[in-house]
Amino acid sequence: xxxxxxxxxxxxxxxxxxxxxxxxxxxxxxxxxxxxxxxxxxxxxxxxxxxxxxxxxxxxxxxxxxxxxxxxxxxxxxxxxxxxxxxxxxxxxxxxxxxxxxxxxxxxxxxxxxxxxxxxxxxxxxxxxxxxxxxxxxxxxxxxxxxxxxxxxxxxxxxxxxxxxxxxxxxxxxxxxxxxxxxxxxxxxxxxxxxxxxxxxxxxxxxxxxxxxxxxx
Numbered sequence: 001x002x003x004x005x006x007x008x009x010x011x012x013x014x015x016x017x018x019x020x021x022x023x024x025x026x027x028x029x030x031x032x033x034x035x036x037x038x039x040x041x042x043x044x045x046x047x048x049x050x051x052x053x054x055x056x057x058x059x060x061x062x063x064x065x066x067x068x069x070x071x072x073x074x075x076x077x078x079x080x081x082x083x084x085x086x087x088x089x090x091x092x093x094x095x096x097x098x099x100x101x102x103x104x105x106x107x108x109x110x111x112x113x114x115x116x117x118x119x120x121x122x123x124x125x126x127x128x129x130x131x132x133x134x135x136x137x138x139x140x141x142x143x144x145x146x147x148x149x150x151x152x153x154x155x156x157x158x159x160x161x162x163x164x165x166x167x168x169x170x171x172x173x174x175x176x177x178x179x180x181x182x183x184x185x186x187x188x189x190x191x192x193x194x195x196x197x198x199x200x201x202x203x204x205x206x207x208x209x210x211x212x213x214x215x216x217x
Contacts, residue, residue, distance in 0.1 A: 066103055069142055071180030073098030076173050078186055079149070080212030086157040089132050091211040092173065092184055093147040094200070104140040104148050104200045109174030111181070112166075112193055120166050121193035128153060128196035132210035135198035142202070151198040151210060154190035165191035176200070 073096060080091040096102060112120040127134050132151040140148045158165055167189050172181040201207040 066101055066141065068177050069094070069096065069098075069102035069104050069148075069175050071173075071175055071178050071182050073102060074175060074182050076182040076184035078184060078215060080214050082212040083156075086155050087130070088154055088156055088188070089130075089212045090152050090154075090186065090188060091132075091149055092152065092171075093149050094142075094173065094175070094182065095147050096142045096144050099144055101141060101143045104142060104176060106137045106176040107197055107199055108150060108176060109172075109181070110152070110195060110197060111172040111174075112168040112190065112195075113170040113172060113183075114166060115169055120168055123192065123194045125194070125196045127198070130196070132212070133196045133198050135201055135205075135207040135210065137199040138201065138205070140200055140202040140205075146203065148200050148202055149208070149211060150200045151212065153196040154188065154194060156189045156191060158191055162191065165189040166193070 074094045075097055076092055076094050078090055079093045080089075082089050094104070094108075107126045110122060110124050112122045114120045130153055133153050135151070142148050156165055168186055171184045171186050173184055174181045198207070198210070
């Protein structure tokens with residue numbers, strides 16, 4: 001058997017063996033793959049800045065084009081007083097002496113002033129249990145020459161060791177949103193400087209029913 005195998009191998013010509021070797025080498029060679037580069041696109045979204053509205057302050061134009069009332073365009077006066085059982089009510093009017101319509105909304109700032117211009121202790125509570133104190137805030141459109149109103153309530157009965165209460169001869173009234181004030185002449189003795197205040201209201205408001213009777217009436 002070994003002799004036959006050698007003889008079979010010897011029958012194959014060298015040229016044929018060389019050709020097969022070349023063919024096998026060609027078939028076993030695999031061409032390189034062509035690599036396509038991958039491109040990644042990143043999209044960045046820049047958010048728009050938030051929209052803000054500038055606050056409306058006194059003396060500046062609101063969205064309706066009407067300015068809020070500044071102290072410089074107002075005068076003030078007591079229009080009525082009444083009291084009983086140690087609780088007194090005073091109604092104050094703010095008069096528009098400016099040349100155009102302005103608005104008031106909310107509560108006025110208050111400061112009691114004594115003789116000689118001395119600032120007295122003042123404690124203001126917005127609203128109160130009594131009808132003339134519990135007026136809900138609303139926007140008052142005040143044309144030139146018109147009045148807006150608010151009520152204040154207080155006790156003139158001394159408590160504790162106090163024998164009397166300090167007398168206020170005037171009151172500084174600061175319109176809502178403004179830094180100036182209107183000086184109103186008064187003659188009141190709120191003990192402890194404690195005041196309950198209603199919101200401002202116009203002449204056509206149902207709150208007019210809560211005003212104190214006209215002074216001297």
